[in-house]
Amino acid sequence: MEGLLFYVFGGLAILTTLFTISSKNPVYSALWMIGSFAATAAVFVLLEAFLIATVEVLVYAGAIMVLFLFVIMMINFKAEEQKGLRLSPLAVLVALTFLTLFGRAVGDLGSASGSKPNELVGTPGAIAEVMFTRYVVPFEAVSMLLLAAILGTVVLSRRNSQA
């Protein structure tokens, strides 16, 4: 059952991502991408990372994609700019090379290949315990990063800004 669900949601994630990068209309791309994030969240649930699955839906599918949709609506694309995939031989070569090397690396996992999953469940409490003890300094650094991003966004979005 669990295996079947993984292949269903994994296939769904790949399919929706394929539609995302190949849709001519950016709005369709954004909507397909929400489906891709939902399928990924389901994969996280199968990995028992429940908090991450929730955050994936809230932050990625909720906040980030709404941001993308807002910008798509504010920029009115000209018709000729709505091209789909432009197949260039070099890009295909790079992608195939990466996929081959990645496959070789995964096929060569060695002792890790037969490892069993651990019993730990990614509940909010369990993750908070790690995040607010050992990772408290990176956590505070992330807050500074978000503050810098907010300030940068405000400065850049001012009209007639010389910055």
Add this chain to the structure above:
Amino acid sequence: MIPLEHYLYLSGILFTLGLCGVMMRRNVILVLMSVEIMLNAANIALVAFSKYLSAGAAESVQLDGQVFVFFTIAVAAAEAAVALVIAMALFRRLDTVNVDDVANLRW
């Protein structure tokens, strides 16, 4: 039970699709979306490793991968916000979102 490799293959395929999107789309919004796809693919690998590769480790280490995913999501959110504002500034100034048209600095 699904072997670790299958999660990694899923992650690799999604990353490759994002890579294709960055290389083959010329719309700056779509390029940014593809970058998000790549970051998300890396998250799958991180969570899978945290689930499978830490069985023998101390309990406090086993959730490290999932904590990393939080930091990745925070960085992705900050990146998306700033990059989209840059895309809008680009559109206001040069009236284009095609990355091929923005080659003013190219020699």
